[in-house]
Amino acid sequence: MEGLLNDTLAYIEAAGWYAPMLFIILHIIRPILFLPVLLVTLAGGYVFGMFYGMIFSYVGLMGVSLTFYWLIERFPSIYEKLKGIKEKLFGSRGNVNIWQLLLLRIxxxxxxxxxxFYVMEESKNYRDYVKTSAIINISPAVVYTAFGGLIHQLPLPGVVAFALFLLLFMFILRPKKHGDPIHTDDLETPIPQK
Incomplete structure (x- = not known):
């Protein structure tokens, strides 16, 4: 998959005026290709620079969010699977405010x-879902694209050091046990075990 992403990014860089459209399409089909949001958005900052990378990544993330809403209702098995993941992440109450959603998104x-899925379940209607998605998609577009633009300006040793830092950061933040849900102790009070 990494070779596919590199080839795609090289093609997008050489695409000229329709490169932003190809990048936005890459964002929308990213889930099918099993590419992480972080990787594609970093690439946007690297290829287009910080300002345009943020804009194109934001549009792509909104495209993914809108497509998700439309598709999830057509696939009941995926709906049920995501409902289980939501329960593991947020518990049965799941009272998460917009600021916490902004942080969780990055x-x-x-x-x-x-x-x-959480935003969809907690929204009153489609319009409310779009409004909340429009807010929480700002954080990955800004943060990840800024890192991508920074990587583009760093010399090779700086890029290597930054990559090592990211790997270490992801290692430290990983769930500690296999199958252990992400700990959200700071987001809500834990549900007592019976």
Whole structure:
């Protein structure tokens, strides 16, 4: 998959005026290719620079969110699977405010669609879902694209050091046990075990 991403990015860089459209399409089909949001958005900052990378990544993330809403209702098995993930992440109450959603959206180990599913379940209607998605998609577009633009400006030793830092950061933040849900102790009070 990494070779596919590199080839795709090289093609997008050489595409000229329709490169942004190809990048946005890459964002929308990213879930099918099993590419992480972090990787594609970093690439946007690297290829287009910080300002345009943020804009194109934001449009792509909104495209993914809108497509998700439309598709999830057509696939009941995926709906049920995401409902189980939502229960593991947020428990039965799941009272998460917009600021927490903004932070969760940039956490690399929180599944993008699980968070979209949470927003969908908590929204009153489609319009409310779109409004909330429009707010929470700002954080990955800004943060990840800024890192991508920074990587583009760093010399090779800086890129290597930054990559090692990211790997260490992801290692530290990983769930400690296999099958252990992401700990959300700070987000809500834990449900007592029977």
């Amino acid at each position: 956490m690399p180990f929180v599944h993008f669609h699980a968070l979209s």
